[in-house]
Amino acid sequence: MIGIIADDVTGGTDVAVACRRQGLRTGIVFGEPRDHSIDPTWDVGVVALKTRTIPAADAVAQSLTAARALQAQGADQLYLKYCSTFDSTADGNIGPVLEALASLVDARRVVTTPSSPEHGRTVSGGQLLVNGVPLAESPMRDHPLTPMRDSDLVRLLDRQLTAPSSRVLPLELVHAGADALRSAIADSAHDARYLFPDAVTDDDLLAIARAAVHEPLLAGAAGLAGALARAVVESRPSTEHPTPPADDTGRTIVLAGSCSRRTLEQIDAMxxxxxxMHRLDALADQDPTALAARALAWYDALDRDAPAPLIYASLPPEELQEVQEQLGVERSAAILEDAISQVAQGVRERGVSCFITAGGETSGAVIAALAVRGGEIGAEAARGVPWIHGHDGARFLLKSGNFGDPELLVRASEGSGS
Structure with a gap:
């Protein structure tokens, strides 16, 4: 088993489907694993935590718990999945978690890259580019929770380590072939523990994965994880794992909290x-319970035959800024997450069994509120956005803010009653 620890919920689904796409049977667990929540027959087991922005010590403790649980169920290789824009808090948490996992498996070197060409993320000369633009000049520069003001991966990671220990492996070395790259990776362990190979195409990622396929720990975005899954499949007999069938029964709801440009476009399409549609307005009422009650009363008044509704807290930049200026970034986020959590619980009690969520924090809040333990990865509704078949019969589509085409929310929720 490849054991993957993801630092947020939608990142977990993204990496899970990247492995499922290569034919590996893949399951996902939300939160710290409990007894029997990891199926030892999975080829890939993903534990989706919510550690990206919490205190570093807590992120390390939760990640180590997940890693040990995966190892106990047969994982002989670990993968730390972080965001393809390398975002975290100023002091972590990628570096501290990497150091802890490397010590756990006694890894002398760790190959890592946030490159994910299908999502427009590439690495050249050790610089992370977003759609060809340096990270620090991209929209991530002013992300409300994790602003990114540097594009240099070595600098970004070394600031999070107890001592600088990162270096770049240039693109010409990646193009030299798996054997040359494998030798360079082994030699690099003498002067650096964390290696950032350049990668601008999926073929580059596959070359990296083939060279590092037997390393005990790797890290990166879903791009390298998918390439690793392919390299694993190449090295062993093929086994077909049918995708779990879709279940279109039950009522559906769409819950959105992301303020990304793509999610706003998807809300416009709805x-x-x-x-x-019903908006959760934190300026109108700072009591999350009252906000949720108002939303649920609105939901109860809908015709049962109405198309799947949307309850959202997403705002365009100027309106978001106004809310954050009046309430503060953390307080406004906490109010709306709490309200969405209560809405999720309320509609589940009313018979909703299909949840479509937009935003990593929103998805994490819904999964936690419903105490969803996990499930098996099914078909993709959009690239990197799979249906998840929960153990209790519920279905989930957990969409990262920027993922999917503008019509995704409409298309995914069509044909279902409210």
Missing amino acids: RNAGRP
């Missing part, structure tokens, strides 16, 4: 499709 509006243009005439979908019932």
Whole structure:
């Protein structure tokens, strides 16, 4: 088993489907694993935590717990999945968690890259580019929770380590072939523990994965994880694992909290499709319980035959800024997450069994509120956005803020009652 520890929920689903796409049977567990939540027959087991922005010590403790649980169920290789924009808090948490996992498995070197070409993330000369633009000049520069003001991966990671220990492996070395790259990786262990190979195409990622396929610990975005899954499949007999069948029964709801440009476009598409919509307004009421009660009363008044509705807290940049200026970034986020959590619980009690969520924090809040332990990865509704078949019969589509085409929320929720 490849054991993957992801630092947020939608990152967990993204990496899980990257492995499932290569034909590996893949399951996901939300939060710290409990007894029997990891199926030892999985080829890939993903533990999706919510550690990206919590205190570093807590992120390390939770990640180590997940890693040991995966090892106990047969994982002989670990992978730390972080965001393809390398975002974290100023003091972590990628570096501290990497150091802890490397010590756990006694890894003398760790190959890592946030490159994910299909999502527009590439690495050249050790610089992380977003759609060809340096990270620090991209929209991530002013991310409300994790602003990114540097594009140099070595600098970014070394600031999070107890001592600088990172270096770049240039693109010409990646292009030299798996054997040359494997030798360079082994030699690099003498002067650096964490290695950032350049990668601008999926072929580059596959070359890296082939060279590092037997390393005890790797780290990166979903791009390298998918390439690793392919390299593993190449090295062993093929086994077909059918995708769990879709279940279109039950009521559906869409819950959105992301303020990314793509999610805002998807909300506009829901509006243009005439979908019932209700906004959670933190300026109007700072009591999350009252906000949730108002939303649930609105939901109860809908015709049962109405198309799947949307309850959202997403705002365009200027309105988001106004809310954050009046309430503060952390307080406004906490109010809305709490309200969405209560809404999720309320509609589940009312018979909703299909949840479509937009935003990593939103998805994490919903999964936690419903105490979802995990499930098996099914078909993709969009690239990197799979359906998850929960152990209790519920279905989930957990969408990272920037993922999917503008019509994704409309398309994914079509044909289901409210």
